[in-house]
Amino acid sequence: MLQHHRSLPHSNLAVDERWIQHVLAAEHARTVERALQPPWSARLAARLFGDRLDRALIDGADPTTSATLAARATLLGSRTTRAELADELDAVLASAQRPPSRLRALPRHAALLANASLLRELASILRGSAPLYVRGIAMVRRLLTDGTGPMYTSRDGIALGRALRKARAAVNG
Numbered sequence: 413m414l415q416h417h418r419s420l421p422h423s424n425l426a427v428d429e430r431w432i433q434h435v436l437a438a439e440h441a442r443t444v445e446r447a448l449q450p451p452w453s454a455r456l457a458a459r460l461f462g463d464r465l466d467r468a469l470i471d472g473a474d475p476t477t478s479a480t481l482a483a484r485a486t487l488l489g490s491r492t493t494r495a496e497l498a499d500e501l502d503a504v505l506a507s508a509q510r511p512p513s514r515l516r517a518l519p520r521h522a523a524l525l526a527n528a529s530l531l532r533e534l535a536s537i538l539r540g541s542a543p544l545y546v547r548g549i550a551m552v553r554r555l556l557t558d559g560t561g562p563m564y565t566s567r568d569g570i571a572l573g574r575a576l577r578k579a580r581a582a583v584n585g
Contacts (some may be wrong), residue, residue: 450479455483498534498539503531504531522567526573538583548583551585562574562575
């Protein structure tokens with residue numbers, strides 16, 4: 413509360429305090445609005461620097477602190493991106509059910525087959541209508557795209573299973 417000054421009547425203090433609270437609330441509303449509607453330059457940067465921004469979101473960065481992070485979070489949380497990631501999870505699992513090919517680098521078949529139910533569950537969650545946390549969506553994207561991650565290096569599937577459970581928990585909050 414504002415300190416009472418002898419030259420100001422008490423009734424003015426209450427009005428001043430309400431006015432300050434109103435100004436602070438309006439500033440917070442503007443910050444949230446900017447985060448929800450990032451400018452085109454931030455949306456472009458969100459696509460160009462996706463991997464770096466995804467790492468920041470995975471590490472717990474607050475998307476409202478930066479227009480670029482907000483744009484990345486909006487992109488990751490979109491129905492289109494969620495559906496694309498779910499389709500990629502399904503495609504990776506389908507590829508594991510075919511014989512390995514030497515012509516392309518694929519995730520470890522045994523690890524994928526050992527975690528088939530987790531992959532299907534995560535794909536189903538991504539396709540669902542419930543709101544999801546972008547930190548978890550970024551984790552799923554990283555699992556699919558990081559050639560040095562557990563999807564590509566886990567021989568027995570234990571590390572991949574741990575990463576999938578962590579992503580599932582993060583998606584659901």
